[in-house]
Amino acid sequence: MPAFPQSTTTTHTAISVPPAxxxxxxxxxxxxxxxxxxxRLQEKTRAWLLEKRLMSPDKVEAYADGLCYTDLMAGYYIGAPDQVLQAIADYSAWFFxxxxxxxxxxxxxxxxxxRRLRRRLHTALDSPWDHLHHRDPLVAGFADSMVRLYSFLGEGWNVRFADDFHAVIEAYDREFRxxxxxxxxxxxxxxxxxxxxxxxxxxxxLLEPSAEYELPAAVRQxxxxxxxxxxxxxxxxxxxDLCSLPKEIAGDEVHNLGISLIHHEGMRLEEAVKEVRRRVxxxxxxxxxxxxxxxxxxxxxxxxSVRGAELADAVRACLFNMRNWFSSVYWFHHESGRYMVDSWDDRSTPPYVNNEAAGEK
Structure with a gap:
């Protein structure tokens, strides 16, 4: 069925989803x-990737739109002010x-x-203004994203976001090991x-700046x-995990729910796929x-009360976008070139990877 049945945008046409x-x-x-x-989001994020040298011009031209990173965020943070959505979309592109x-x-x-990058990201997360012109484009792009994201809500949200992303960096380090x-x-x-x-x-x-409201701890908890x-x-x-299993097996990955089920639970590939699908x-x-x-x-x-009405509206807006995450993620995986492994020349090397930016000589 079409991802956007009522859409007049030719980018989104009928999509064939594999039965599995x-x-x-x-x-x-x-x-x-x-x-x-x-x-406009797609256009500006493409320009931001070029400006921050996060992808080379030829990679941006060939792959940026087809990777659908902006589609994912534009399908999730509905109702966000344009400048908030733009900052989130650029940050999401940086994350990929x-x-x-x-x-x-x-x-x-x-x-x-x-290890060097890990240290720099931790530092830039706490003082992004000092890293806007860092020689590593990945650090400078991250700093730019943080300066913008930190501008929307209060200091409490900023500290919480920073704490949460410090933990993400450390999790990536555990995955590296x-x-x-x-x-x-x-x-x-x-x-x-x-x-x-x-x-x-x-x-x-990020649901909160999209709703233009910092939720109190009692609501979040x-x-x-x-x-x-x-x-x-x-x-x-x-x-x-379900969609990227072929890509990650081809790349000798060890982090996938299906791979853990096969390795530790003794499941065959077909059984692991069935179990991941059940959990989904x-x-x-x-x-x-x-x-x-x-x-x-x-x-x-x-x-x-006025405050009660505003808070309730913010909760409903956040919940609405939690719901949107299901459909946005679902269609993203069937539109994005990030998961079309069978079309790659080398199933273990994504064609959109910028090797120079990755430090390869």
Missing amino acids: LSLPVIEREFPRQLHPYWP VWDDRHDRDVIHGRPEAW NRTEGIVPTVDEYLELRRMTFAHWIWID NSAYRRASLLCQDFAAWYN EECISEFLDVEKEVLRYADRIDSG
Whole structure:
């Protein structure tokens, strides 16, 4: 079926989803949304990648639009002010480039290069204004993203976001060591690590500037709100595992739920795929249940005061975009060239990777 049944945009036409990856409940119950700023978003993020030298001009020209990074964010943060969505989309594009640099440092055996980058990112996260002109484009681009993201809400949100991303950097370091040493984490270890390397709390944090409201801790820690948050991100991470399993097996990856199930639970590939799919479908059904709880919680917050009404509206906006994460992630994996392994000349080397920017000579 078309990803955007009512769209007049020729970029989004009917998409064929392989049966093993098809989720009729997503296509039926989670209508896809797209922020109206998307065409401009795509154009400006492409220009930002060039300006910050995060991808070479030939790679940007050949692959940037087809990778659909802006589509993913434009389908998630509906209702965000244009400048907020632009900052998020640029940061998301940076994140994918960082992920590719991390991968190339593993593949080419560059532990010192990775350790140096890790240190620089930690430092830039705490003082991005001092790193806007760093000689490493990845550090400078990250600093630019942080300066912009830190400008939308208060200091409390900024500190929380920084703490959450420091943890993501350290999780990437654990993944680096696992891959270098050939360690396949157990299923439980993997699930814990995956919530960090997928940056669950980062994407959840960014719901707030999109809603133009910093949520109090009591709301963020509400059991229903927290469960809905985690379910939308777990769905995304595990569906990503399902879709990227061929790519990651080809690249000798050790971090994938399917790989952990095969290695530690003795499953055959077909059994592991079936189990990952079961977990993905469970996330969907549980979210549909807990979504109702969050809506009831928002109604209780909306007690008649102006502040209560504003807070309730912010909770509903965040929940709406948690729901949008399901459809946005689903279609992204079937549109983005990032997962079209069979079309690559070398199944272990993505054609969009900028080797020069990754430090290769």
